[in-house]
Amino acid sequence: QVQLQESGPGLVKPSETLSLSCAVSGYSISSGYYWGWIRQPPGKGLEWIGSIYHSGSTYYNPSLKSRVTISVDTSKNQFSLKLSSVTAADTAVYYCARSRGLDTFDIWGQGTMVTVSS
Amino acid sequence: QSALTQPASVSGSPGQSITISCTGTSSDVGSYNLVSWYQQDPGKAPKLMIYEISKRPSGVSNRFSGSKSGNSASLTISGLQAEDEADYYCCSYASSTSLVFGGGTKLTVL
Secondary structure: OOOOEEOOOOEOOOOOOEEEEEOOOEHHHHHHOEEEEEEEEOOOOOOOEEEEEOOOOEEOOOOOHHHHEEEEOOOOEEEEEEOOOOOOHHHHHEEEEEEOOOOEEEEEEEEEEEEEEE | OOOOOOOOOOEEEOOOOOOEEEEEEEEEOOOOOOEEEEEEEOOOOOOOEEOOOOEOOOOOOEEEEEEEEOEEEEEOOOOHHHOOOOOEEEEEOOOEEEEEOOOOOEEEOO
């Protein structure tokens, strides 16, 4: 079955760039679907960060757009998130997920906690 | 864009029905039939329960149903069970090719 697994540093310093990857198994990213990133600060709700279509088109949350880059590496069957100039407010569990349309996230990774602290 | 508005908490007894509301604007919920609902247990990833207002993914109990009226959407759980206790989030497509989540609702089964 299709599985997603996030990976990346659990601790990032303020003003630096947060970089995460999501490895996909059981399905070829280049075959279809949207692939997205969602985050959840401790004790708070979900926030959509952005998504990428299998063709490479990207869609970002307007409030984060200036700091976010999502890309796909079809050779590794994974997609990645870069969030620049991070602050403590970016501390959260970061999830990667597959969506059939931009809005319907049907398969999620387990999530990875990222803390922004010096 | 602002988060969709959900009640912070709802509760019900086993066997009862509860409804969770999700209020947006004419730029999101009101303009698109693209509202989804997610169930999240503590420490776990969210799980898709409803998509496109009222469709259920394979494997989701038919006790879960969704609807929409104007700028608001709703999730109804009938025949409440202890295992339904969780946080629930709505999500809507929004203008400018964007998505917005609700603030989340904690469901307590009494």
